[in-house]
Amino acid sequence: MLWAAPAGILALGGSGLPAPGSLNDPVRALPAIGASPALTVVAAAILATGVVQVLVVIALDDRLAGRSRRQRHLAAAFGIVSGSFLMLDGALGVTALPQLAHLNPGQAAVDGAYLATLGMRNGIDRVIPLTLGLWALIAHWPAWxxxxxxxxxxVLGLLLGAAGVAGSALPEAGTASVLLATLWAAAFALAARPRRASPKEKDGGPGGPPSTPWG
Incomplete structure (x- = not known):
């Protein structure tokens, strides 16, 4: 799952990733970013995850066609906003930061542009878990x-929702939401997979076409 890509890179030892504290210092961070393809890989994975998240939100919305339209639209809106911010966060990491890394650090304009980009991404990283959590809660609370x-x-959706909302204020909860999102995506993929039709159904007997585990 794409949600697990950044965690996977870190699990492999974080080869090429700069130390977290160095990212706040443009003089140290920009050369490290320019020499670290791992950071671009992480950013590209985040960008791709945002695209996949929008598709998953729409797919779940289609499965919940029996819900009230207002509730479905509210949940989908938060999910799509979260996916859009993921794409924006990844795009900044793929384009803006590598471009700044090729400039000379220490210049006021370069350092200011880097710190502004870093501040924007830090703000986005607060919005992403909040909107993801709200989507998960609104979509899964009625299902209980x-x-x-x-x-x-x-259950996974409700846990993801709680962790996401808490993650907007507590980084530890935001980290937990990455794992929960990965587990939820795997569970959704299994649940959405059509069941095989029995021989009786294939012969036109009762039961209709293959269905998912929830209809």
Missing amino acids: RYRDLPRSLT
Whole structure:
């Protein structure tokens, strides 16, 4: 899953990644960014994750066609906003930071542009878990009552929602939301996979076309 890509790079030892504290110092950070392809890989994974997230949000919205339109639209809006900010965050990491890395650090204009970009990404990193968490809560809270999603998927969605909302203020909770999002995506992919039709159904018997585990 694309959500796991940044965690996977770190799990492999973070080869080429600068120390976290050095990112706040343009003189140290810009040369490290220019010499670190791992950072571009992480940013590209974040960008791709945003695209996938929008598609997943739309897919879940289609599965919940029986819900009220207002509730579905509200959940989808938060999910799409979260995916859009992921794409923006990744795009800044793929384009803006490498371009700044090729300039001479220490100049006021270069350092100011870098710190402004870093500040923007820090703000975006607060919005992403908040909007992701709100989407997860709005989409999965009714499922706990109406059981229109598999129970395991509902539980993961609610945990993701709580971790995401908390992650807008607590970085530790935001880190947990990455793992929960990966697990939720895997559970959704399994739940959305059509079941095989029985021989009786293939012969035109009762049961209709293959369906997902929730209909």
